[in-house]
Amino acid sequence: MQATMPKIRFRDPQIEMAHGAGGKASRRLIEGLIVPLLCDSPTGPLGDAAHLMMNGAPLAITTDSFVVKPLRFPGGSIGELAVNGTVNDLAVSGARAQSLVVTLILEAGLPAETLEAEVRAMSDAARRAGVAVVGGDTKVVEHGKADGMYISSCGIGRIIEGVDIAPQSVRPGDRVLLSGPIGDHGITILLARGELGMESDLCSDTRSVLPLVEALAAAAGPAIRWMRDPTRGGVATSLNELALDCGLGIHLSENRIPVRDTVRGACELLGLDPLHIANEGQFLAVVAPEFAEAALAALRAAPGGGAAEIIGEVREQPAGAVLCSTLYGGTRVVDMLVGDPLPRIC
C-alpha cells in the first residue's frame, strides 16, 4: 500500500503521435503519468540511464525501443540504431556499455532475410561498440500489427572513472559543446520515405559516441557537468530540458552550430528548425569554462570529432529557457519540439 497518492497531472484523453516525439507532449506524459506512478523513489526526472548500486558497486542501466520507419535507410537500419542508441544513452550518462539484451517484436510475414539483415546489423554494431549481446526474447504478432519489426534494447554499463554528471552542477559561464553536424538522421529518414521527392547523398549519423565521450572524459573528466545525445526532439529539446532542470539560461550562437546544406535546405522547405531534428550519433556536453578549449581540442582530435564546436554558454538568465543569436544579429527563443513533424524517426 502506498502512503501517499502520486499526483497524476496528465489529462490528455488519448495517446497521440506527439507523445512519442520526444518533445513537450512526451515530457507531459512521462512526468505527468509514468514517473509518478511507476518510479516510487524519484531521483528527479528520468535521465538517459539510471545509475544504481549492485553488489556494492555502481552500474548504469538504460533501455530504449525502436520503431523507425523504414527499417533500412542510408547509413543504417533499425538493428544498428538499437545497439548504438543504447550504447549512447549509457555513454552520455557517463558509463561504458558492457552487456546488452534485446527483444524483437516481429510481424508474421516478415521476410526471413529482413530479420537476418537486422540481426547482423545488431551484431556488427555491438562488435564495433565493444559490447556483448547476452540474451533476448522474440515475439511474433499478426501481419500488420508491428510494421515489420520493433526492437527494444537494454544495456548495462560501468561508470567511467572521474565522470559524475548532473544538471544541478551546471553553472553560469559553462560552455556548451556539440560533437558534430546536426539533423542528419532525421532528414535522412524523411528523405528515405520519399515524402520530399528529393534525392541526396545524406546519411544517418548513427554511431557509437562512446569513443568521443571517452576522449572528452580524458581531457576534461571532472569538468564535465552534463551530457545528452539529442535524439528525438533534437538539440533544442535536450537543451530546454537542461535549462528547466538547472534553472539557468542557455545562449547559443547560430553561426557556430554545424548543419549540412542538405539538412538546412530540407528544413527550410518544411518549415522545420534543424535544432528540432533527431540525431543518432552526436552528443552535447556542458563543460566548465576553464576546460572548454581543451575539451574541444580533445573532441576534434578524436576520430569522427573533427566538426565539434563550442555552440554556446550558460548564463543566469533567462532562467529555464534557451536563446539563440541568429546569423542576422537578432536573438530568438528556442523552444522544445511541439507536435510530431517527423514521426517514427528512431
Add this chain to the structure above:
Amino acid sequence: MQATMPKIRFRDPQIEMAHGAGGKASRRLIEGLIVPLLCDSPTGPLGDAAHLMMNGAPLAITTDSFVVKPLRFPGGSIGELAVNGTVNDLAVSGARAQSLVVTLILEAGLPAETLEAEVRAMSDAARRAGVAVVGGDTKVVEHGKADGMYISSCGIGRIIEGVDIAPQSVRPGDRVLLSGPIGDHGITILLARGELGMESDLCSDTRSVLPLVEALAAAAGPAIRWMRDPTRGGVATSLNELALDCGLGIHLSENRIPVRDTVRGACELLGLDPLHIANEGQFLAVVAPEFAEAALAALRAAPGGGAAEIIGEVREQPAGAVLCSTLYGGTRVVDMLVGDPLPRIC
C-alpha cells in the same frame, strides 16, 4: 571482422506466428539464426537469464517483450505480466530481481485510461515483487500498428546464495517438481477472447514465483539442478528443452500433474494438451532425489505453493525425450509444442 562465419541453419522463408509460440519453430529461429549471429561467445542456448560479471561481482540480466491480447484478462493484464515475467525469469535462473527498466510501444488513439491502468498494474506488481522500476522509454506508432500497446521489460538481479543451476548438472534419479496447477494462464486468455463461447471463473496464474523459489532454495539450495518457468510452450516444451540440453529422459506421471477441471475441459474441446499450455505463475525444478521430499514440503508450506507436486523423475533413457505414464496405464511421448494453437498468450 569475424574469424569464423557463424552457421545459419534457419531456412524458413518468412516469419510465422509459430516462430513466436515458444515451441519447436521458436527454437529453430533462436538457435538457427539469432544466437549464432548475435551472441558471439555462446555459453550454450540462451536460458531464462544471463549471468555475468560486473565490477567483479556476478549479476543476472533478462529481458522479455509482451504482446498479450487482450490487454486485460481475469487475474491480470499486460503490465502485471511484464513485471512478473521478468521477475520470474530471474528467479528461475537463481536470482532475485532488484531493478527493472521498461519500454512501452503505444498505438496512437490508445485511451489514456488504458495506459494509466497498465502503468498502475506495473507499479503494483513491482511493489509486490519488491523490485524498483528505475527507467524506461516510450514510443508511439500509428493507430493499428501496435494493437493497443506492447511492453518490453528488462531486469537485473542478484544471485541467490547457494543456488547454481545448469541443465548439465541433472542426473538420473533426480526428481521433477512443479509448483502448482498448469494451463490457467493460457486457457484464461483463450476464454477472455470469447473464442470458445464458454463462461468460467478461471483466472490467470500470473504472480511472482520468487517467494516459492526462495523457499525451495532455503530447503534444498545446492540440490537444485535446474529451474524453469513454463510459459509459452508449457511444461512439455520446457522439459523437452531440458531433456535435449542434458541428454537424459524425463518420465512424468500424468496423475501427479495438477490440472483444474476447466483447463482440462477446454483442452479436450480444442484437442490441446494441458502440458502445452502457457503458465505465468508456476515453475519447474529438478532436485537431487535425497532432497526431493524436503523440497516438496518447503514448497507446500510456502504461501501459494500448497498444490506443488513431484510430477516425475529423470532417467538415462530415452535420451533427449519426455515420456508420460497416462491415467490408463500406458505411456506416451510428450513432444515440444508444434505450431501456434494459442497465439499472443504473453
